[in-house]
Amino acid sequence: MLSLGDGVQIVETGDLRHAFAPHRHDEYVIGITTQGVQSFRYRREDRAALPGQAFVIHPDELHDGRPGTESGYGYRAAYISPELIGEALGGVSLPFVRQVVGSDRGLFAAISGLLEAGSETEREPAAALARLADVLARMSGMPPRRAPEHRTALLRIRDHLADCWRDGISMAEIEAEHGLDRFTVARHFRRYFGVSPHRFLTLRRLDRARHMIRNGAELADVAAAAGFADQSHMTRLFKKAFGVTPGQWRTLMS
The missing domain is CATH 1.10.10 (Arc Repressor Mutant, subunit A)
Structure with missing residues (x-):
């Protein structure tokens, strides 16, 4: 289990072959089935989520869980406190999603973003949570909120x-x-x-790195001075942003 801070826990499982007795969670459980058939009874109906489908289970609602086939199943899910969803929506009533399992592209993209939050490529759980909360509100039929001027x-x-x-x-x-x-x-x-705030900071660091490389600084010194964890960290982000490594870019600029 990975924690993204107060109110969010990420769980990843695979090859589950046992059944879970009926139970409830205090949180929203929102995730994606990754393998097999994830079967569960929820809101008096039998449900089945296939690989690539997203699912939403609301707080304090009874459900069970079991493999739909003998090969078991796996999923990745975020357990999110309802208080956090409410905060992300500005204090309005919590969203109620009637579609328990489905292939809504917006939901899939939003929960995928949250599940990746905290990784090297996505370090902005607040942005991911905001996107997910907006999708849940849309799926609940809540009216769009007028964005204030900031x-x-x-x-x-x-x-x-x-x-x-x-x-x-x-x-x-x-x-x-x-x-x-x-x-x-x-x-x-x-x-x-x-760009996002995190991306804005990364680009400022990369701008500094390019300036130093152009002026002949050693790459290890550049990484330290520009605020990266180490040279390999700088190299990964540099190539992702510009399509070449710092060393290749230095050669191109010489």
């Missing part, structure tokens, strides 16, 4: 990020400094600036 505050946040690009800043610090909650920042920063 441009002035977001401009200040962008400038703050630009000033502390090397050491970074946490979402908690942004909340305290600028008065916008993490979900609002996650939703609207990309709208105004085209």
Whole structure:
């Protein structure tokens, strides 16, 4: 089990062959079946989730679980506190999704993003949670919320990020400094600036790395000075952003 902080736990299982007795969770359980047939009884109906299908189980609702075939099943799921979903939606009533199992593309993309949160490629659980909460609200038939104007505050946040690009800043610090909650920042920063806050910081570090490489600095020194964990970390992100490694880029610039 992987924790993404208060209110979110990630669980990944495979080759499950035993049955779970009827039980309840305090959280939303939202996930994707990865192998086999995941069968369970929920809301007085028998359900079956196939590989690639997403499923949603609501807090405090009775359900069981069992393999649908002799080969067992596997899934990846996020256990999310209802308080966190409510916070992500701005304090409105919690979403109620009637479609328990399905292939809704938006839901699949949103839960996939949350399941990857905390990995090297996705380190923004607030943004992933905001996307997932919005999808749950849509699937529940909740009316779209009118987005308030936050441009002035977001401009200040962008400038703050630009000033502390090397050491970074946490979402908690942004909340305290600028008065916008993490979900609002996650939703609207990309709208105004085209990238997420985390990506904005990464690009500033990569800009610094390119400047130093162009001026002849050693790659290990560049990685340390630009705020990366080590040279291999810088190399992975550099190639992902620009399509070449730092060494290849230095050759191209010479």
